[in-house]
Amino acid sequence: QVQLVESGGGVVQPGRSLRLSCVASGFTFTNYAMHWVRQAPGKGLEWVAVIWYDGSNTYYADSVKGRFTISKHNSKSTLFLQMNNLRGEDTAVYYCARGRGAKGFEPKCFDLWGQGTLVTVSS
Amino acid sequence: DIQMTQSPSTLSASVGDRVTITCRASQSIDIWLAWYQQKPGKAPKLLIHKASNLESGVPSSFSGSGSGTEFTLTISSLQPDDFATYYCQQYSSYSWTFGPGTRVEIK
Numbered sequence: 001q002v003q004l005v006e007s008g009g010g011v012v013q014p015g016r017s018l019r020l021s022c023v024a025s026g027f028t029f030t031n032y033a034m035h036w037v038r039q040a041p042g043k044g045l046e047w048v049a050v051i052w053y054d055g056s057n058t059y060y061a062d063s064v065k066g067r068f069t070i071s072k073h074n075s076k077s078t079l080f081l082q083m084n085n086l087r088g089e090d091t092a093v094y095y096c097a098r099g100r101g102a103k104g105f106e107p108k109c110f111d112l113w114g115q116g117t118l119v120t121v122s123s
Numbered sequence: 124d125i126q127m128t129q130s131p132s133t134l135s136a137s138v139g140d141r142v143t144i145t146c147r148a149s150q151s152i153d154i155w156l157a158w159y160q161q162k163p164g165k166a167p168k169l170l171i172h173k174a175s176n177l178e179s180g181v182p183s184s185f186s187g188s189g190s191g192t193e194f195t196l197t198i199s200s201l202q203p204d205d206f207a208t209y210y211c212q213q214y215s216s217y218s219w220t221f222g223p224g225t226r227v228e229i230k
Contacts, residue, residue, distance in 0.1 A: 035219070045159075045167065045210055047219040059217045062124075095166055107214040109157035111178065113166035 002026035002112060004096050009117030012086055022079040022096030022114055029077035030054075033099035035110060036070060036081045038092035038119075048094070049081065053103050063089075086121045093118050125149050125213050129222035135230040140201045144225045146194045146211035155215035158187055158196045161224075162207045170209075171196065201227070 008020040020036070036048040049060045049070040058070050069082040079096050093116040100111035126149040136142050146156065154174040159167035169178045171187035174194055184199045198205055206229055211222040 044224045045161075045212075045221040047221070050217070050219075061218070100169070100172060107155065107217055107219065109169060109172045109212060109214050110159075110167075111169045111172075113168070115166055 004098065004112060004114035006094065006096055006114040006117040009094065009119045011120045011122060013123050014087060014121055016086055017082070017084045018086060018119060020081040020083070020094055020096075020117060020119070024077040024079070024098075027098075027112075028102070029072075030074045031102040033108060034070075034072060034079045035097045035099065036079075037095045037097055037110070037113075038090075039095070039116075040089075040092045043092075046092075050099070051079070052105060053099075057105075083119070086119075088121050091119060091121045124218050125152060125216060125220055127211055127213055127220050127222040129209075129211060129225050131225060132223065133226045133228060135228050136201050137230045138201055138203060140230075142198045142201055142227060144196045144209055144211075144227075146189075146196070146222050148192045148194075148213055151191045152213045152215035154190050155213060156187075156189070156194050157212045157214060158185075159210045159212065160205075160207045161210065167210065198227075
């Protein structure tokens, strides 16, 4: 069925790195912009990063710019988030989400979400 | 970045009540606003896109309105499954932002 499944979360020390993965199934992954969104414990939603459907462009929230990198492996229908120099404030559940509507370069809302993976940054 | 606010932050209501949540943007976002429902421990679910368009499969008891900087989400008759937290989100720029959320709880 149509779904997104994240993995790669865990406990990591401040300053270290972690890579999250999101495997897509049930739809043509190459046709959709893909996002990462996070939610700190007991807090609201924060958009993190986007990669265009063709991989031609990426955008990041100011809070992660220069530390996080979003990428995709189209043949494996997999989205990644490389997180470097992690901080305590990066502790959150990280969701991958699909931009609503195939192709195009205009901003879209998110119509499909994964179940999330928890990242805890702590010494 | 465009800032989003929501009111109220918490809403106590009973089954069958009509409830309205307001979302405001710090600058005009035309109709590029979405509403999401989130239940504890679950991912958000898209309810409304382009301010007033109901996502497929979402009950018609949900409706959205507004444009520019002020938007509303209305649930015409609250059902037990509707008790959750609701977020608005603007997508008018390449820096998506969410409102802080409105928790709808049982009165």
